[in-house]
Amino acid sequence: MTLRKMPLRQRQAHGSNLDNRHRDLLLPSDRRGQRMDPDKKSFRQRLRKLRPDVYERQEANALKRDIALKLRSLRDAADMTMEEVAAKSKMSLALIKRMEALAGPLASLTSIDQYVTACGGHWELVIRHGHKPEPTED
Incomplete structure (x- = not known):
């Protein structure tokens, strides 16, 4: 071939x-x-x-990539399609696709909350003063 x-x-x-x-x-x-x-x-x-x-x-897109991969992982764990997340979260399919894209602008915290809630997940934001902690494996 x-x-x-x-x-x-x-x-x-x-x-x-x-x-x-x-x-x-x-x-x-x-x-x-x-x-x-x-x-x-x-x-x-x-x-x-x-x-x-x-x-x-x-490197500039590292944070966006990490968030996008976690969102995609959450959606896969919930066995949902992008269309189902969009319908349940009342967001557009285009926004869901942008949120899962590995590069581009970060989604708002409100959008992330709607996405995570639609998938039945939970999230938290941790802000610390001082040195950046080592990433943990989820």
């Missing part, structure tokens, strides 16, 4: 959707899922060196 006739997921796994200037971000060991040599740089280290603009954009 040629690459063009492969389904998109197979092409992505094969690495064919990457153009040549980004191919060096992935090492052969990365593509095969094998453990990398400890002397080799991580993907984030290589990205920072080769594409500082992309790395900075990703």
Whole structure:
């Protein structure tokens, strides 16, 4: 089967959707899922060196990405579709999609509350003075 006739997921796994200037971000060991040599740089280290603009954009979106992933995880745990969350929360589907997007503007606390409540979850906001605590695994 040629690459063009492969389904998109197979092409992505094969690495064919990457153009040549980004191919060096992935090492052969990365593509095969094998453990990398400890002397080799991580993907984030290589990205920072080769594409500082992309790395900075990703770092700027870290909080948004974390919130979006937690919202998506909550929705999946509740076994709900985006449409169901939108209907139950009385928010638009477009807003639900923006809230689950990994980049872009942060949703308001009111929107987050409506989303979480619609999924049957609970949330809390913790504000501390001083050093940033280490992230905990949920």
